[in-house]
Amino acid sequence: MAHVRDCEIITHREIAPDHRRMVLHAPEIAVEARAGQFCMLEVREGFCPFLRRPMSIERIFDDSVSILYKIVGQGTRLLAGLQTGSVLNVQGPLGNGFPIPAEEVRAILVGGGIGVAPLPGLAETLVARTGLAPEVVLAARTEAHLLCEQELSQMGCPVTLATDDGSAGFHGFADKCLRRLEPDADTVVYSCGPTVMMRAVHTVCVEAGARCYASLEAEMACGDGVCMGCVVETNTEHEFGKMARVCREGPVFDTRDIRWSAYDVR
Ligand SMILES: Cc1cc2nc3c(=O)[nH]c(=O)nc-3n(C[C@H](O)[C@H](O)[C@H](O)COP(=O)(O)OP(=O)(O)OC[C@H]3O[C@@H](n4cnc5c(N)ncnc54)[C@H](O)[C@@H]3O)c2cc1C
Ligand code: FES
Structure with a gap:
């Protein structure tokens, strides 16, 4: 409530x-x-x-x-x-929050820019529930924009940094960095950041057979399921057909349910 x-x-x-x-x-x-x-x-x-x-x-x-x-x-x-x-x-x-596996499982969190915001809480929950600290990919435009590295390391998470300009860590985007960590069918990946990043992370996960969840953003008015201002297109049926409210059914979605092509520039 x-x-x-x-x-x-x-x-x-x-x-x-x-x-x-x-x-x-x-x-x-x-x-x-x-x-x-x-x-x-x-x-x-x-x-x-x-x-x-x-x-x-x-x-x-x-x-x-x-x-x-x-x-x-x-x-x-x-x-x-x-x-x-x-x-x-x-x-x-x-909103719904991230699904947490009941058993010990390899989890990789991918945060881009300010999209890292919900990941420290997720890392803490995963450690508490599964006993295993997740791996983390922290990506940003430059070193100055990398957030939460210290907090996540203190929780026991192995953190890999990636920057667009190479000023810290891996020189390149988050999805390339994730690919190098070789997720597989027993891995669950959680992502939050720019849509283009989450879509690329989804593609890596589909190829690897990994489960993948993304926390979406949308402009919101009521925040509580009433105004329908935050809907996104989905591949499965929800309360209002193949559409879901980011504030109510989300913000976290199985990335296979998101109709990524709806984000294509028309
Ligand atoms: C579920 C959810 C969780 C969020 N969590 C965080 C968070 O933890 N930290 C954080 O910094 N931001 C977060 N955001 C985004 C944040 O809500 C917006 O940045 C904020 O509302 C902008 O308000 P503003 O008045 O400063 O900017 P505005 O003047 O309203 O807008 C400035 C710019 O930001 C863009 N913008 C505004 N709202 C959004 C939005 N919802 N999504 C994407 N772009 C937007 C506008 O298009 C515009 O370009 C979240 C958004 C959602 C939907
Ligand atoms: S913001 Fe009103 S329904 Fe989601």
């Missing part, structure tokens, strides 16, 4: 240029949240901006959750201006 609560900002720090981490005191949300779910944040009271902004839950603590965000526009700029100790209205947890 999603709650709507005023939550105090416990910490709020810059972690890279234009990227912040905010920890929110949110006991009811924390107790119900699962890795991969998200919250809708009211960045300012009133009508401007009118809509809440969706943000993944990065990590889940006893009575708080963290979010990791990139400043891209009006809403995130307002968010960045909020001081520790101030209060933010938060709706959550929302």
Whole structure:
């Protein structure tokens, strides 16, 4: 069940240029949240901006959750201006979250840019439930945009870095890096990042016979299944035919269910 609560900002720090981490005191949300779910944040009271902004839950603590965000526009700029100790209205947890295997299984997490945001919580859950730390591919444009390497390494995850410009780690894209890790039919891959990256990761997984899940983004209004503003095309039937709401049936989808060709530029 999603709650709507005023939550105090416990910490709020810059972690890279234009990227912040905010920890929110949110006991009811924390107790119900699962890795991969998200919250809708009211960045300012009133009508401007009118809509809440969706943000993944990065990590889940006893009575708080963290979010990791990139400043891209009006809403995130307002968010960045909020001081520790101030209060933010938060709706959550929302969405389905990542499926977690019951048994010990090789898992590889692939995060591109700010898409890494839900992966620390997922890594923690996998360690707790399966006893095995997942491997992680962290990809970004340049070294300065690589996020969460330290946190994921501290959880015991072997982390492989990839940058578009070669400034750190593997020189190239995340999917090439994933291919070098040789996933197979016994591997489960989780990805979050730019659509083009998740689609390329899906292709690698199809070729390898690996299971693959992607956390999709879509512009959202209600965040809770009502407005139909966030639908994506799928290959299987959902409540409204071959369409699914990113906020309700997602944001995490089996990548074989996503109609990737619908993203082609027409
Ligand atoms: C389920 C979900 C989880 C998300 N988790 C995170 C997260 O953990 N950290 C994070 O930084 N961002 C996350 N986002 C994206 C975030 O919601 C948008 O970046 C934010 O709403 C932009 O608000 P703004 O007012 O600053 O920008 P706007 O002024 O609204 O837009 C600025 C630019 O960002 C683009 N944009 C706006 N909303 C989205 C969106 N939903 N998806 C893709 N592009 C968008 C616009 O097209 C525009 O180019 C998530 C989105 C979804 C749907
Ligand atoms: S944002 Fe309204 S249905 Fe998904």
